[in-house]
Amino acid sequence: MTTTEYFSGPGPEAQFKAFMAEGKFMIQRSAASGHHVFYPRTITPCSGTADLEWVEASGDGTVYASTVTRRRPEQGGDYNIALIDLAEGPRMMARVDGVAPNQVTIGMRVKARVGEIDGETAVIWSPA
Amino acid sequence: MTHPLRAKAACVGLATAGCGESPGRNAMELMAEAVHGALADAQIPLHEVDGLFAATAFHSMAAMSLAEHLGVHPSFSDGSNIGGSSFMAHALMAAMALEAGLINVAVIAYGSNQRTAGGFKSISEPMPFEAVYQPRQPLTAYALAASRYMHQFGATRADLAEVAVAARGWAQLNPEAFTRNPLTLEDVLAARMISDPLGKLDCCLVTDGAAAIVLTKPDRAKDRPKPPVYLLGAAMEHHHRMISAMPDLTVTAAAKSGPRAFEMAGYKPADMNTLQLYDAFTINTLLFLEDLGYCAKGEAKGFIAGGRIAPGGETPVNTNGGGLSCVHPGMYGLFVTIEAIRQIRASLGADEGPREPGGWIDDVKLSLAHGNGGVLSSQVTSIWGAGDAI
Numbered sequence: 337m338t339t340t341e342y343f344s345g346p347g348p349e350a351q352f353k354a355f356m357a358e359g360k361f362m363i364q365r366s367a368a369s370g371h372h373v374f375y376p377r378t379i380t381p382c383s384g385t386a387d388l389e390w391v392e393a394s395g396d397g398t399v400y401a402s403t404v405t406r407r408r409p410e411q412g413g414d415y416n417i418a419l420i421d422l423a424e425g426p427r428m429m430a431r432v433d434g435v436a437p438n439q440v441t442i443g444m445r446v447k448a449r450v451g452e453i454d455g456e457t458a459v460i461w462s463p464a
Numbered sequence: 465m466t467h468p469l470r471a472k473a474a475c476v477g478l479a480t481a482g483c484g485e486s487p488g489r490n491a492m493e494l495m496a497e498a499v500h501g502a503l504a505d506a507q508i509p510l511h512e513v514d515g516l517f518a519a520t521a522f523h524s525m526a527a528m529s530l531a532e533h534l535g536v537h538p539s540f541s542d543g544s545n546i547g548g549s550s551f552m553a554h555a556l557m558a559a560m561a562l563e564a565g566l567i568n569v570a571v572i573a574y575g576s577n578q579r580t581a582g583g584f585k586s587i588s589e590p591m592p593f594e595a596v597y598q599p600r601q602p603l604t605a606y607a608l609a610a611s612r613y614m615h616q617f618g619a620t621r622a623d624l625a626e627v628a629v630a631a632r633g634w635a636q637l638n639p640e641a642f643t644r645n646p647l648t649l650e651d652v653l654a655a656r657m658i659s660d661p662l663g664k665l666d667c668c669l670v671t672d673g674a675a676a677i678v679l680t681k682p683d684r685a686k687d688r689p690k691p692p693v694y695l696l697g698a699a700m701e702h703h704h705r706m707i708s709a710m711p712d713l714t715v716t717a718a719a720k721s722g723p724r725a726f727e728m729a730g731y732k733p734a735d736m737n738t739l740q741l742y743d744a745f746t747i748n749t750l751l752f753l754e755d756l757g758y759c760a761k762g763e764a765k766g767f768i769a770g771g772r773i774a775p776g777g778e779t780p781v782n783t784n785g786g787g788l789s790c791v792h793p794g795m796y797g798l799f800v801t802i803e804a805i806r807q808i809r810a811s812l813g814a815d816e817g818p819r820e821p822g823g824w825i826d827d828v829k830l831s832l833a834h835g836n837g838g839v840l841s842s843q844v845t846s847i848w849g850a851g852d853a854i
Contacts, residue, residue, distance in 0.1 A: 375592065376593075376708075400612065401612040401713055402611055403604060403608050403611055404659065405599075405659050406656075406657050406659065413573070417597050417610055418608075419612075419708055429597050429599065430597060442611065453598070453794055455598050458596045458597065459711055
């Protein structure tokens with residue numbers, strides 16, 4: 337791929353969202369270093385090389401940090417926000433469901449799926 | 465070798481305005497009032513101001529808006545916005561511009577009427593790849609950091625609460641503080657949860673308020689009515705914008721900015737007589753005490769135990785009551801700086817207004833003012849000293 341081709345067409349954010357619309361959770365990998373990258377970048381962070389390619393995420397992750405956002409029951413009730421360490425290395429913000437928000441514990445193994453929050457596609461995790 | 469920027473800028477005037485609630489007055493009006501107060505304190509006329517530095521959550525180009533409002537034509541200005549740490553960075557830039565001969569008199573200013581205008585005000589864009597999960601930033605980020613810190617080091621909500629209780633102790637000595645009623649550990653633990661593990665009393669105030677300081681060169685500073693307080697060291701570092709991109713939620717970039725600021729100043733952490741640490745949330749104080757070298761990582765809970773950072777304690781921290789109990793109009797950094805400088809001025813005999821006994825610390829020659837911006841993102845450490853500390 338030429339540099340011109342690499343920087344042509346929809347950018348990484350649009351490509352990520354297009355994959356999500358197809359139900360696929362894709363992350364990037366640097367061809368040179370093999371390091372995985374999330375969130376979608378234009379060039380590889382730190383090295384600066386224009387060599388990012390898309391690979392499907394394993395969907396395996398571990399809860400790194402977690403909070404219960406308190407919300408009135410009539411507005412939908414409490415919800416979880418967590419930081420998940422992907423098995424491939426990168427970290428992402430996400431929601432863990434399938435367990436009460438306050439039962440999401442640091443170190444918990446979780447599995448990803450492509451779901452939806454208020455009509456927008458999102459990577460959602462539940463206990464593995 | 466002495467750093468070329470060490471002690472090349474001196475604060476000769478400062479003021480706050482509209483702290484607490486200022487119904488009917490907008491952010492610019494409060495900021496202009498603070499500038500007026502700081503210039504009066506310095507006894508320097510407005511037309512001598514040729515360097516202007518400002519950032520707010522109300523103005524996309526704050527330095528330009530403020531210059532226009534004041535009717536000054538700066539030959540150097542900067543409106544960089546790195547959140548609440550902007551003003552420590554502005555002080556560093558002002559020192560550079562003064563030393564380079566670009567300007568003679570710098571004003572650094574901030575203003576906000578968020579409380580009376582309806583609540584927490586931010587001009588932050590939604591973070592891509594985070595917004596869909598509906599975080600309430602900055603709160604969510606600090607809650608996540610606190611969750612990780614507690615998990616990793618065995619800290620408890622009671623350890624966080626110690627920070628809030630110490631801050632309130634200082635506020636009770638300070639008639640200027642917004643919240644001064646007694647506060648116990650039990651009160652903090654019983655407060656409504658906002659974003660676990662942070663409850664309402666782990667979070668900063670939401671107030672109005674403006675602040676300004678006047679910096680000039682040492683030779684110009686000598687004949688001012690208030691004792692000059694010198695910028696001895698300042699350094700910045702940041703490594704993320706989104707909390708999901710922070711490498712380690714228990715280590716901030718203060719671990720880098722702190723040592724560089726101390727090196728520039730030629731002092732070590734133990735030399736500081738007061739520590740003013742940007743306490744947007746209780747977790748901040750613990751992280752910054754560790755990252756700035758006051759105790760090892762994970763050991764702040766032991767360090768602060770027994771009232772060490774509270775009034776009468778060995779290490780005075782956030783002696784105005786902090787963002788938790790004194791004032792927090794959204795970007796609190798300039799108030800942090802002002803408290804650091806005022807403690808030094810009070811020791812030098814300046815009339816800084818009344819405080820209860822112990823509210824003005826004895827023999828303060830050196831104060832650290834540490835700024836935090838974004839979601840534990842930007843860290844800027846500054847060290848201020850009296851003339852005989854140079």
